[in-house]
Amino acid sequence: MIAHLEHIFLNVFNIILPVLICVGVGYTLALIKAPFDTKVVNDLISRVGFPTLVISHISTAQIDGGTFITVVGAAAVAVAGFAVLSLIALRLLGYSIAAFLGPLMHGNVGSIGLPVTLLAFGDAGMAYAMGFVVVILLSMFTVGIWIPSGTISVRAVLTSPVIYAALIALGLVLTGTHLPKPIASSFDILGGLAIPMLLLTMGHTLASFQVRDVKQAGLLTVLHLCIAGSVAVAVVWAFGFTGTERGVVILCCLMPSSVANYLFADQYQPDKAPDVAGYILVSTLATLIVLPLALTYWV
Secondary structure, three states, rough: HHHHHHHHHHHHHHHHHHHHHHHHHHHHHHHOOOOOOOHHHHHHHHHHHHHHHHHHHHHHOOOHHHHHHHHHHHHHHHHHHHHHHHHHHHHOOOOOOHHHHHHOOOOHHHHHHHHHHHHHHHHHHHHHHHHHHHHHHHOOOOOOHHHHHHOOOOOHHHHHHHHHHHHHHHHHHHHOOOHHHHHHHHHHHHHOOOOHHHHHHHHHOOOOOOOOHHHHHHHHHHHHHHHHHHHHHHHHHHHOOOHHHHHHHHHOOOEEEHHHHHHHHHHOOOHHHHHHHHHHHHHHHHHHHHHHHHHOOOO
């Protein structure tokens, strides 16, 4: 029995380790103060990397268009579930809604979720995870900005390259159309930039984070995991997911808070930004324990 468990954990560790190494490289770059322009990198990811990655993986994956739309719907329900439960919890705890609601709602599906689902479930898992990425990005760069800023902007939705990329990819899937080989190959190359750049950026950003209030960061992390587990169970049951879809939904719900949430807090809620950074850091570290356990016993 012990040998069997060791074998399972070793396989899981082999899935997580490549992600940790890439994050560690970014962290090391920050420690040695190597030139690294996070703004330029983030712009490349959002304008080039993510859109081409979405089109490349969704359009070429062996996935039914109806199933993909269902996963997108499940992702939207999951985000809504996170929003409602997080709002209730923050009110009960007396924590700042403007500062913490966005971080509790939006998990790091891009930097951690995509590589983990790719390694665990292959291209099919990656395609399903893309459904979550599209929903999370749309929500994060609209609602995630509206909450801390206190203003609503429709322009962010209409100018998001990822949304248009998702629509193009979905159109290709539903019509069974394939991109010309040179264009498809170009998108594969450009889309391949997104994940390693995301992981490097994540590691580089985490190097500057400090935990100002350990108790608060720990409590928010436990709260997030409880909400994530509840939402995952509810969504899997409600949509009747099994197999790969079930595993991807669970993993995407368990992702730690996205680093991008700190950028919004720093810009619109600067007094709370250190607390948001501490929560993101602790929730990310907790992933080292949560993901192996989830992949071993739940997914």
